[in-house]
Amino acid sequence: MRHYIGKRVFVAASTMFSLAGPAWAQPPAVPVSGAELQAWFAADEMAVAGVGIANGCHFINKGPGTARRQTVYCPAAAPFTVIGEARVDGNRLCSKFVYPDGSRYEGCQEIFKVGENKFEARMDGAPRTVFYRLVR
Numbered sequence: 001m002r003h004y005i006g007k008r009v010f011v012a013a014s015t016m017f018s019l020a021g022p023a024w025a026q027p028p029a030v031p032v033s034g035a036e037l038q039a040w041f042a043a044d045e046m047a048v049a050g051v052g053i054a055n056g057c058h059f060i061n062k063g064p065g066t067a068r069r070q071t072v073y074c075p076a077a078a079p080f081t082v083i084g085e086a087r088v089d090g091n092r093l094c095s096k097f098v099y100p101d102g103s104r105y106e107g108c109q110e111i112f113k114v115g116e117n118k119f120e121a122r123m124d125g126a127p128r129t130v131f132y133r134l135v136r
Contacts, residue, residue, distance in 0.1 A: 029112040029120065034091040037111065040133065046086070048119075050131025059129075061086075070097055093121065 040046040047062040057074040068086040073079045084097035084105075094108040109121040109128060121129045 027115060029114050031091065032111040032113055032119065034088045037088045037091075037093055041088070044135060047134040048131045049134055050129050052129050053127055060134075062134075068095060
């Protein structure tokens with residue numbers, strides 16, 4: 001009988017905490033404006049580090065215009081660095097890279113603030129990467 005009561009207390013406590021959601025939930029995602037993205041490039045060449053959601057590769061990016069440097073660390077491959085392009089188009093960050101295996105990335109992403117200095121890049125509404133600004 002005691003075990004059964006323990007389960008009820010646990011379920012009740014779990015329900016209570018899940019109903020209290022906003023106090024425990026993450027802050028809402030806030031879009032980053034194109035002006036803010038431009039300011040990041042002006043301040044520190046938009047130095048960021050993060051992880052790709054689909055492939056688990058870690059990256060560090062820095063540099064403006066056609067001198068955007070991206071260093072990538074993937075679980076099953078040797079690290080590499082490529083030079084690509086980055087620009088702000090409206091409220092989106094657009095970039096282009098060609099990787100050592102010949103694959104290419106070219107696209108524009110919306111950037112959302114999802115925590116303290118934590119951001120998410122989304123393409124067509126789907127999250128692609130989570131990253132942090134490398135600020136002093």
